[in-house]
Amino acid sequence: MSSKTDMLNALLIDLSNASQGNVEASAIISKSQGLTICSHFPNGIDEKRIPDDDVIAGRATQIQEATRKVFKQLKRGPLIRMLIEGETGYVIICDAGSDAILTVLTNKRANIGYMFFSMSRTARRIEQVLS
Secondary structure (H helix, E strand, O other): OOOHHHHHHHHHHHHHHHOOOOEEEEEEEEOOOOOEEEEEOOOOOOHHHOOOHHHHHHHHHHHHHHHHHHHHHOOOOOOOEEEEEOOOEEEEEEEOOOOEEEEEEEEOOOOHHHHHHHHHHHHHHHHHHHO
16 A cells, blocks of 8 residues: 555646646645645756745745635635736645645646646545545
8 A cells, every 4th residue: 555645746746747737846735834745846847947845835834824814804705725826827725634735836828727626636635645
């Protein structure tokens, strides 16, 4: 039987492959600790354009916590996912269980609807592995 780490790595690789090369980095992050549980950086990505997984984890946790508070104050219900658009790509963050978030950095060619679908499916599988 594979270890949890192997299963989580496989999920991130599958998510990256499903994006048809549009995922530049992905990470599963502990909400409570703000630390990377698992990350994946596809081959052929310009490393100068992508921060280390610790930077991704720290910033994604900060964004997620701040946005969760805003949603509560604005009475929009529980936060499901967030999309942040930049000049050269997107950051997508969604819950993956009670103590994990899934964060993906994509280029501008990414199909956002398909990414939402794929990330939701992957997040459910992450939750199962971590439970």
